[in-house]
Amino acid sequence: MSEDWGQELFYLTTFLVSGVKFMVGVAMSIARGFSFWEQFVCTTGGGIAGSIFFTYLGDAVRRGIARLRGHPPRPLAPHWLRLWERYGLWGVVLLTPPILSPPIGTAIALAFQTPRGLLVRRLTIAMILWGLVFALFGQGLRELIQMLAG
Numbered sequence: 001m002s003e004d005w006g007q008e009l010f011y012l013t014t015f016l017v018s019g020v021k022f023m024v025g026v027a028m029s030i031a032r033g034f035s036f037w038e039q040f041v042c043t044t045g046g047g048i049a050g051s052i053f054f055t056y057l058g059d060a061v062r063r064g065i066a067r068l069r070g071h072p073p074r075p076l077a078p079h080w081l082r083l084w085e086r087y088g089l090w091g092v093v094l095l096t097p098p099i100l101s102p103p104i105g106t107a108i109a110l111a112f113q114t115p116r117g118l119l120v121r122r123l124t125i126a127m128i129l130w131g132l133v134f135a136l137f138g139q140g141l142r143e144l145i146q147m148l149a150g
Contacts, residue, residue, distance in 0.1 A: 019050025044131030
């Protein structure tokens with residue numbers, strides 16, 4: 001019974017971590033030996049949930065952090081402006097899961113007045129695509145290790 005509880009807790013942890021830093025959730029799921037579907041559901045579901053959370057509550061979180069630090073929220077850094085000008089919304093959402101993370105990708109898109117519904121739809125597509133890529137990678141890695149172990 002406690003072993004099942006530990007596994008369920010690890011699923012939840014992977015889900016929550018993926019909502020903040022997608023690639024850390026992917027690494028956790030691969031290290032734990034999740035199956036293709038376990039990895040896909042936990043990381044992709046967490047990434048989508050994190051994207052929705054930061055899309056609709058990110059401004060309040062940002063203001064709260066700034067209030068705790070004692071200074072107003074900082075404006076968007078110039079390198080994010082260049083990223084947006086070069087690649088636009090699709091570029092930002094496709095870079096969000098593997099590189100930027102849901103809070104950063106969402107903040108960039110919202111800084112350029114992207115409609116929230118459109119942002120959530122595109123981030124969901126990006127999370128599903130990257131979730132499939134990394135779950136396939138995890139499955140291939142497991143099979144390779146099993147083959148080498150013999």
